[in-house]
Amino acid sequence: MSPLKIINARLDAHQPPATLHVENGFFVEPFAASTPAQTLDLQGKLVLPGLIETHIHLDKACIMERCQLHAGTLAEAVQQTRAAKAGFTEADVYQRGSQVLDKAILQGTTHMRTHVELDPQIGLVGFNAIRRLQADYAWAIGVQICVFPQEGLLNNPGTEALLCAALEDGASVLGGCPYMDSDPLGQIERLFQLAAHYDCDLDLHLDFDLNPEGMTVEAVARCTERYGWGGRVTIGHVTKLSTLPRDALMAIGKRLAEVGVQVTCLPSTDLFLMGREQFHNKPRGLAPLAQLHSCGVTCSVSTNNLGNPFTPYGDASLVRQANLYANISQMGTQAELLQCLGWISSESARLLRLPNYGLTPGCQADFIVFDAPSPAAVIAEISPPLMGFKRGQPTFTRPLGQLLKPH
Structure with a gap:
């Protein structure tokens, strides 16, 4: 399981996009730039814990x-x-x-x-x-x-x-x-x-x-x-x-x-x-x-x-x-x-007394991604998640719907 570097991840509506690092199924402190890692560019999409x-x-x-x-x-x-x-x-x-x-x-x-x-x-x-x-x-x-x-x-x-x-x-x-x-x-x-x-x-x-x-x-x-x-x-x-x-x-x-x-x-x-x-x-x-x-x-x-x-x-x-x-x-x-x-x-x-829950270093890398402007909007708009991860490994993807407007 190679390390994963997640870039352009938005954690809330007010902070600039962040970079998250995953190794051995857990979020970790930033690893060295020379560390071989896969990169996932979320392009500003919202990340929440599972x-x-x-x-x-x-x-x-x-x-x-x-x-x-x-x-x-x-x-x-x-x-x-x-x-x-x-x-x-x-x-x-x-x-x-x-x-x-x-x-x-x-x-x-x-x-x-x-x-x-x-x-x-x-x-x-x-x-x-x-x-x-x-x-x-x-x-x-x-x-x-x-x-x-x-x-x-x-x-x-x-x-x-x-x-x-x-x-x-x-x-x-x-x-x-x-x-x-x-x-x-x-x-x-x-x-x-x-x-x-x-x-x-x-x-x-x-x-x-x-x-x-x-x-x-x-x-x-x-x-x-x-x-x-x-x-x-x-x-x-x-x-x-x-x-x-x-x-x-x-x-x-x-x-x-x-x-x-x-x-x-x-x-x-x-x-x-x-x-x-x-x-x-x-x-x-x-x-x-x-x-x-x-x-x-x-x-x-x-x-x-x-x-x-x-x-x-x-x-x-x-x-x-x-x-x-x-x-x-x-x-x-x-x-x-x-x-x-x-x-x-x-x-x-x-x-449920689950240990290591969240998005900070030391937490298990269980997370989901939304195309929503804020965490509150996820609930207000009943936003469907676009992808999910368990212990840093992908579990599903859902493509965004696409309008087919007449030309």
């Missing part, structure tokens, strides 16, 4: 043709997916997961955390397929596997043994879905016990409805504090937070920041599923990240699902998800758009 997908389900993507969508509710999505899952094979999961990974790479994603369902029905079929994808796609994208009990844990005998087997065989994160358990608080407690035993991070689907009653977020905060797991716990969806008055929300935000619980919003899924019982004055139903961020909570925006009853559409574009969140949350200033960009890049890297 995008980070913090919450996606590769194992149950692209199954809409096997499902029937009527009510469009969370309960129906779970039921329809459960029925489709009965026919999953390792080859099937691999093929559908590869479709999503191909799309994600072309959209500039260089790292992702994928949630994988384990239960006695599916066994380790999905996990084994995702493990193969993890290895086969390492040239372009880092895949972190989070195994979780979608169908319940305490009320579903045999599930815990499967989770433990996966954690001993390559899964690095333990997930949860307390609202699907007969004892939600009991599941939360047991997940923390297992996380402590396996020394792994936690990522929980939590409080996924618009009824402010019955929140379990405080139980997660208490366990995070008691087990000393600050910075290692993420809660996803938490749409109940969108129903709270500002003072109550800010109090929870400060509590989460204090104990180190992180929050992921899944805008496409949450908008599709939430608020269906109301015809007029529909709630947005998205976790209020701007307010949580102002309290010091690490946040991210992510995709969740593509082509299934939880989310029947999507193209794996994190830029599109960030733009959607900005639009729905009415975040339009340059600073706000940059914050939305952070929720699919630098903040997401912090949430």
Whole structure:
């Protein structure tokens, strides 16, 4: 792998083009002019670090043709997916997961955390397929596997043994879905016990409805504090937070920041599923990240699902998800758009505890290139990336569109 010299790279809207140096897969200090190196002239195009997908389900993507969508509710999505899952094979999961990974790479994603369902029905079929994808796609994208009990844990005998087997065989994160358990608080407690035993991070689907009653977020905060797991716990969806008055929300935000619980919003899924019982004055139903961020909570925006009853559409574009969140949350200033960009890049890297993320010497050379005037404009214009690199090696290119004007 020969050194790479990247010239005329724009890092923001205000500084002159820069030169970046890559050696052995990392950004380095400028090497000597005599060092043999390839040169990449970006001609003033914008360079950003690779995008980070913090919450996606590769194992149950692209199954809409096997499902029937009527009510469009969370309960129906779970039921329809459960029925489709009965026919999953390792080859099937691999093929559908590869479709999503191909799309994600072309959209500039260089790292992702994928949630994988384990239960006695599916066994380790999905996990084994995702493990193969993890290895086969390492040239372009880092895949972190989070195994979780979608169908319940305490009320579903045999599930815990499967989770433990996966954690001993390559899964690095333990997930949860307390609202699907007969004892939600009991599941939360047991997940923390297992996380402590396996020394792994936690990522929980939590409080996924618009009824402010019955929140379990405080139980997660208490366990995070008691087990000393600050910075290692993420809660996803938490749409109940969108129903709270500002003072109550800010109090929870400060509590989460204090104990180190992180929050992921899944805008496409949450908008599709939430608020269906109301015809007029529909709630947005998205976790209020701007307010949580102002309290010091690490946040991210992510995709969740593509082509299934939880989310029947999507193209794996994190830029599109960030733009959607900005639009729905009415975040339009340059600073706000940059914050939305952070929720699919630098903040997401912090949430996943990824080392060496960025464009400075010592960082892994995972980067993408845009034809956009500024980082904020990438989100505002939903700009597609033109090329991407993983550890300094090219992973994709996308030619610019060309108008064919009549002469």
